[in-house]
Amino acid sequence: MNLLMEIGNGPLAITATITGIGLVFAALLIAKLISPKSYSVKKSEPYECGIPTRGESMIQFKTGYYIFAILFLIFDVETVFLYPWAVIARSLGVQSLLCIGIFLFILVLGLAYAWRKGALKWT
Amino acid sequence: MFDFGIWTSWFNNLLTGCMPGWAATLIECVVIGVLVLATYALLALFYILYERKLCAWFQCRLGPMRVGKWGLLQVFADMFKILIKELISLKGTDKFLFKLAPYLVITSSVVMLACLPWGRGLQIINYNIGIFFVLAVSSVGVLGILLAGWSSNNKYTLIGAMRSGAQMVSYELSLGLAIITIVLFAGTMNINELVYAQNDGWFIFKGHIPAIIAFLIYVIAATAETNRGPFDLPEAEHELTAGYHTEYSGIHFGFFYLAEYLNLFIVSGIASLMFLGGWMPLHIPGWDGFNEVMNWIPSIVWFLGKAFFISYVIIWFKWTFPRVRIDQMLAFEWKYLMPFSLANLVLMAVFVALGWHF
Numbered sequence: 001m002n003l004l005m006e007i008g009n010g011p012l013a014i015t016a017t018i019t020g021i022g023l024v025f026a027a028l029l030i031a032k033l034i035s036p037k038s039y040s041v042k043k044s045e046p047y048e049c050g051i052p053t054r055g056e057s058m059i060q061f062k063t064g065y066y067i068f069a070i071l072f073l074i075f076d077v078e079t080v081f082l083y084p085w086a087v088i089a090r091s092l093g094v095q096s097l098l099c100i101g102i103f104l105f106i107l108v109l110g111l112a113y114a115w116r117k118g119a120l121k122w123t
Numbered sequence: 124m125f126d127f128g129i130w131t132s133w134f135n136n137l138l139t140g141c142m143p144g145w146a147a148t149l150i151e152c153v154v155i156g157v158l159v160l161a162t163y164a165l166l167a168l169f170y171i172l173y174e175r176k177l178c179a180w181f182q183c184r185l186g187p188m189r190v191g192k193w194g195l196l197q198v199f200a201d202m203f204k205i206l207i208k209e210l211i212s213l214k215g216t217d218k219f220l221f222k223l224a225p226y227l228v229i230t231s232s233v234v235m236l237a238c239l240p241w242g243r244g245l246q247i248i249n250y251n252i253g254i255f256f257v258l259a260v261s262s263v264g265v266l267g268i269l270l271a272g273w274s275s276n277n278k279y280t281l282i283g284a285m286r287s288g289a290q291m292v293s294y295e296l297s298l299g300l301a302i303i304t305i306v307l308f309a310g311t312m313n314i315n316e317l318v319y320a321q322n323d324g325w326f327i328f329k330g331h332i333p334a335i336i337a338f339l340i341y342v343i344a345a346t347a348e349t350n351r352g353p354f355d356l357p358e359a360e361h362e363l364t365a366g367y368h369t370e371y372s373g374i375h376f377g378f379f380y381l382a383e384y385l386n387l388f389i390v391s392g393i394a395s396l397m398f399l400g401g402w403m404p405l406h407i408p409g410w411d412g413f414n415e416v417m418n419w420i421p422s423i424v425w426f427l428g429k430a431f432f433i434s435y436v437i438i439w440f441k442w443t444f445p446r447v448r449i450d451q452m453l454a455f456e457w458k459y460l461m462p463f464s465l466a467n468l469v470l471m472a473v474f475v476a477l478g479w480h481f
Contacts, residue, residue, distance in 0.1 A: 016237035020230030031374040086307035122450030
């Protein structure tokens with residue numbers, strides 16, 4: 001504990017990040033050194049499901065996912081706002097309950113609206 | 124209970140005694156990096172064997188038995204095999220994003236691993252917003268999977284990545300809300316303080332009803348977060364070949380494989396940290412003799428035991444439940460799990476405000 005306190009969190013987080021990058025880099029380097037290499041036209045084609053592919057693959061895609069992404073944004077920001085409240089809720093007592101109740105009520109209303117409009121339905 | 128801080132401060136004193144401060148810090152950072160790397164590799168190998176053995180036992184098979192005693196060396200052989208496979212570069216892929224994706228996936232799981240409390244005095248990153256930091260880093264992994272699917276120039280990987288994106292972001296909400304429920308109860312986000320707050324009983328016992336509901340929600344959401352169990356839509360073999368990593372070969376594929384198992388360990392570790400006391404032994408207030416006996420078991424054994432137990436449950440899900448459809452999966456999250464976790468949060472707030480807890 002003492003040691004880790006002395007280094008500080010910033011350098012430690014950077015150390016962990018560099019470790020992750022280093023792990024990938026080192027493993028790729030080893031693989032490049034010891035793995036065989038050969039080239040053929042057929043091999044460099046996308047596998048997909050085994051038969052030759054047709055058309056572009058980087059295409060515009062189903063909007064269903066997009067609606068869920070937007071819903072996620074709303075509620076994720078909400079959870080971010082809930083964290084500071086959660087930390088101090090104990091010391092605020094009943095008053096905090098009322099405040100967060102109003103906040104959550106508005107959000108649940110939003111969810112109910114999205115539900116009613118059919119945004120949660122997979123088409 | 125043994126405090127690993129004794130070792131680390133001894134090492135620190137040894138280094139600072141014979142060299143300037145910056146050099147000591149540098150060497151300590153390198154040592155920590157190497158230790159994290161070794162832990163990461165060993166855990167990933169252990170988890171691959173763990174899953175293969177468990178899956179075999181659930182299906183009345185023996186699992187790998189040939190390489191080494193009881194197949195213990197099988198995973199090393201597997202990893203070596205993956206390492207010597209050719210790295211195929213494909214036509215039409217977005218080369219930069221294709222190579223960037225494994226970096227994001229692996230780095231996010233390494234940083235999360237460094238945040239976990241392994242034992243008394245055995246924790247690396249200790250922010251005061253610890254658990255929030257872990258959640259924030261976990262979303263970088265989603266980005267890696269999305270990039271992998273997008274850049275592969277393959278329609279199935281694109282579908283897999285889109286599914287994975289929709290699934291992981293959706294279940295992240297329930298996961299976050301279950302964690303907020305416990306943060307609300309504990310009144311802190313610091314991982315170390317969270318563990319010490321469970322000295323007189325784990326949160327799942329202290330917070331009784333809302334904490335147990337939050338635990339159930341957490342385990343379900345964590346199963347979906349790690350793309351496992353009944354929620355393995357992003358790599359549904361029968362539908363999408365192999366999901367978002369179809370076009371990756373050799374060790375490139377290995378990275379996704381490793382990160383998946385490490386994420387399983389990390390979500391189990393967070394579950395044990397938030398609900399089952401992290402490395403804190405089972406303490407029952409008043410039973411001093413019992414508590415003394417429990418203190419004899421090293422803290423690292425407690426932490427790993429709890430984490431492996433929760434991983435066991437999640438692996439059990441995988442080999443028991445059939446895969447759900449995507450509309451069922453999203454409806455389950457948005458129409459049931461999410462309203463339930465919001466209601467559970469309010470319930471916990473009421474319990475805390477009125478003092479109805481231990």
